[in-house]
Amino acid sequence: MRALLVDSSAPGRLSLGTAPDPEPAPHQALIRVTATSLNYGEVAFGLDSAPDGAVLGWDAAGVVERAAANGSGPAAGTQVVTLMPDGAWAELRAVDTDLIGVAPDGVDPAALATIPVAGVTALRALHRIGPLLGRTVLVTGATGGVGRFTVQLARAAGAYVIASTGAPERDGALLRRLGAHEVVGAPEEAAARPVDGVVDLVGGPRLVEAYETLGEGGTLVAVGHSAGQGEEFPFGALFGDQGRHDRSIVTFFLLGCTGLGRDLGWLAQRVAAGELDPGITWRGGWDGAAEAVDALLGGRLHGKAVLTFDA
Ligand SMILES: NC(=O)c1ccc[n+]([C@@H]2O[C@H](COP(=O)([O-])OP(=O)(O)OC[C@H]3O[C@@H](n4cnc5c(N)ncnc54)[C@H](OP(=O)(O)O)[C@@H]3O)[C@@H](O)[C@H]2O)c1
Incomplete structure (x- = not known):
């Protein structure tokens, strides 16, 4: 799969590359990621400490590619919003089903991607x-x-x-x-x-x-x-x-809180209904990651940066 990899030699310490597809555990669904948003913590601290080649990222919106083997969580084809300690900056991610929120159909994935860390916190x-x-x-x-x-x-x-x-x-x-x-x-x-x-x-x-x-x-x-x-x-x-x-x-x-999937789904409904403004102040493709990281660390965002992934 394509992914944004930690690369200490690249601007923003990120470069586009490929990584092995994730292998979901029985309680995990495989998600095809459509959008991710950046958070201060993962950028300010994660990028400095992770080894080259790692796939980071907490927030991702996407669609269930393959439902969890144990029968929990949403079915294939469902639009979802997800939170995990890593793996969001890639085309595919494996997510615990209790960290998945079901989103209404037709919501802008970029808006959904702002929800996990910022909204649930x-x-x-x-x-x-x-x-x-x-x-x-x-x-x-x-x-x-x-x-x-x-x-x-x-x-x-x-x-x-x-x-x-x-x-x-x-x-x-x-x-x-x-x-x-x-x-x-x-x-x-x-x-x-x-x-x-x-x-x-x-x-x-x-x-x-x-x-x-x-x-x-x-x-x-x-x-x-x-x-x-x-x-x-x-x-x-x-x-x-x-x-x-x-x-x-x-x-x-x-990440010490439990039961977050329910909150993700509730917030997705509020965003879909136009009751919550996701606060997107920077939007771009995968190749814009370095610019977004620079704006975030430079204190120029004052809102959420979202990267959308092309199919
Ligand atoms: N504990 C957790 O589990 C958890 C979860 C999520 C986030 N966080 C932390 O919560 C904080 C906010 O997250 P965020 O995603 O909202 O970050 P953010 O988008 O970067 O916003 C941080 C805001 O804090 C203010 N600020 C930034 N640097 C400052 C400074 N040096 N002095 C005074 N004010 C400053 C600015 O607001 P104004 O322009 O309005 O002053 C800025 O918009 C971050 O530190 C993040 O790591 C912690």
């Missing part, structure tokens, strides 16, 4: 906060792939949504269109405080500032670490008096 991070109806949620790094889904889902769930971004003047209109009630630079600028929950996609000093906005019983879900800096809390930040009782910070790891 947003959904699960919001679940971790708890009920959102009538609650206030702050999202940092709101213009990124995960951030855009988080803003939209929090709004759909009935929360008052505060979007924090590095460039509120540039991104304000976009984030309001996605559902934010307030768009701020630093979290401390939020008018609606204290907040009940934070989905932090940046880490470092942003996380510390965001924690300060939490009210009693509030939860900060530490999802992203794009800042590349540690978190240093000033003395007193972890006191529990003055409405700060029982605040918590929880870590998050998408």
Whole structure:
């Protein structure tokens, strides 16, 4: 099969080549991939550490080529969206059937390909906060792939949504269109405080500032670490008096979550219905991978990059 291979000598450390077809285990379906989207983690860290010739990639939309031998999962010919720790950047991938979401027919595969890491992370991070109806949620790094889904889902769930971004003047209109009630630079600028929950996609000093906005019983879900800096809390930040009782910070790891296939399918339906904007800001073919990687690592994407695979 054709694949994007890790190649330390190529621009973006990726080159087009061929790899052996995957051999699905009995609980895996074979998927013919039509589109994939890039994620910060796999590009920033995976490409540096993987050996030459490896096939990486977490997100893929496609069509079931061969159903799982054990009878689980969708039938051949079904349009699906899939998530695995590797193998998405290739024409064929073997996927555990519990990591497959069934998509409605006729949906743009590029839109579906944005869902796995970005969409499901947003959904699960919001679940971790708890009920959102009538609650206030702050999202940092709101213009990124995960951030855009988080803003939209929090709004759909009935929360008052505060979007924090590095460039509120540039991104304000976009984030309001996605559902934010307030768009701020630093979290401390939020008018609606204290907040009940934070989905932090940046880490470092942003996380510390965001924690300060939490009210009693509030939860900060530490999802992203794009800042590349540690978190240093000033003395007193972890006191529990003055409405700060029982605040918590929880870590998050998408691939540690179970039951993701159901979420993939639910999100695919929302995207198909036009209720969720997939936030595609870069689109190209396999041969554009180096350009997309460069834009992602250069912080110029502010949304999802999607590669579509020709037949
Ligand atoms: N723990 C997990 O399982 C898990 C799952 C998915 C993603 N993640 C992590 O979550 C983060 C967001 O993912 P993503 O796919 O949305 O990434 P992304 O598309 O690259 O977006 C990240 C956003 O963070 C902000 N940002 C980036 N660099 C920054 C910096 N140095 N200082 C301050 N803000 C910065 C920017 O938002 P603004 O322009 O709005 O400021 C950017 O759009 C990444 O760190 C990713 O690795 C973790």
